[in-house]
Amino acid sequence: MTxxxxxxxxxxxxxxxxxREVIAVLSDGREYAVNDIVVSVKMAQxxxxxxxxxxxxxxxxxxxxxxxxxxYRLNAAGLKPVHDWVKIFERYWTHQIDEIKRRAxxxxxxxxxLEPIIP
Amino acid sequence: MTxxxxxxxxxxxxxxxxxREVIAVLSDGREYAVNDIVVSVKMAQxxxxxxxxxxxxxxxxxxxxxxxxxxYRLNAAGLKPVHDWVKIFERYWTHQIDEIKRRAxxxxxxxxxLEPIIP
DNA sequence: TTGACATATTCCTATATGGGAATATATTGA
DNA sequence: TCAATATATTCCCATATAGGAATATGTCAA
Numbered sequence: 163m164t165x166x167x168x169x170x171x172x173x174x175x176x177x178x179x180x181x182r183e184v185i186a187v188l189s190d191g192r193e194y195a196v197n198d199i200v201v202s203v204k205m206a207q208x209x210x211x212x213x214x215x216x217x218x219x220x221x222x223x224x225x226x227x228x229x230x231x232x233x234y235r236l237n238a239a240g241l242k243p244v245h246d247w248v249k250i251f252e253r254y255w256t257h258q259i260d261e262i263k264r265r266a267x268x269x270x271x272x273x274x275x276l277e278p279i280i281p
Numbered sequence: 282m283t284x285x286x287x288x289x290x291x292x293x294x295x296x297x298x299x300x301r302e303v304i305a306v307l308s309d310g311r312e313y314a315v316n317d318i319v320v321s322v323k324m325a326q327x328x329x330x331x332x333x334x335x336x337x338x339x340x341x342x343x344x345x346x347x348x349x350x351x352x353y354r355l356n357a358a359g360l361k362p363v364h365d366w367v368k369i370f371e372r373y374w375t376h377q378i379d380e381i382k383r384r385a386x387x388x389x390x391x392x393x394x395l396e397p398i399i400p
Numbered sequence: 401t402t403g404a405c406a407t408a409t410t411c412c413t414a415t416a417t418g419g420g421a422a423t424a425t426a427t428t429g430a
Numbered sequence: 431t432c433a434a435t436a437t438a439t440t441c442c443c444a445t446a447t448a449g450g451a452a453t454a455t456g457t458c459a460a
Binding site: 236239249 | 292297301357360363368371374
């Protein structure tokens with residue numbers, strides 16, 4: 163079958179390096195017309211439009227029309243799910259490595275009715 | 282051409298919902314044999330093996346052989362690049378929205394030699 | 401050695417997707 | 431109305447990849 167990762171999923175959206183480049187441009191919180199982005203990232207205009215479309219469907223950017231321009235702006239809140247997800251693992255690299263390891267091993271020692279690990 | 286997202290890139294690795302499920306199982310820091318994971322996530326064994334392979338190539342898990350088992354363990358440090366990247370946007374949703382907006386608008390007002398925005 | 405078990409790999413197919421080129425659409429100004 | 435400009439969309443093609451099924455590989459135990 164096909165990949166389960168839905169294109170409108172924010173994790174899928176940010177998996178594209180080019181899209182992270184576009185996000186980087188928008189990351190100052192200011193608004194940008196498509197052509198401003200095109201100039202910044204050195205990609206073809208249709209590519210930028212497509213990536214912006216993907217980011218919009220994922221809720222990472224917003225767009226308003228203004229005259230003959232489409233003004234894009236970062237919607238950082240759309241990235242929060244990624245932040246919340248990865249934050250869970252933060253403790254693993256913040257000076258508590260040993261403590262975590264100790265706990266994990268203690269749990270391992272306590273384990274018994276259901277043995278998930280084959281030693 | 283083809284997608285630029287390299288499969289060994291951690292952003293690509295975590296884009297797959299199924300792989301995040303596997304990571305969720307490993308997230309307690311304990312070690313798991315493949316079959317333990319298969320039971321937990323209700324996926325076919327070959328699929329789990331493939332996903333574990335992808336996660337391993339991305340540096341998100343480690344594996345050691347032990348008897349007839351392959352023991353997998355989360356390597357949380359492999360997720361740090363994602364954390365570092367998304368952390369940049371944290372300020373946008375932590376009670377400083379107005380402050381950020383103010384700064385952005387101030388910058389906009391200061392702008393002049395190079396006009397990236399069409400008003 | 402043989403069989404059972406654990407895991408990885410290969411083959412196949414359907415689908416998603418990115419880029420390039422061309423084109424369509426919309427807006428503005430003369 | 432017409433031309434210029436800004437942006438989106440469509441078409442085509444190459445490639446990546448997920449899942450399923452089958453199979454290969456490796457290890458242990460009798």
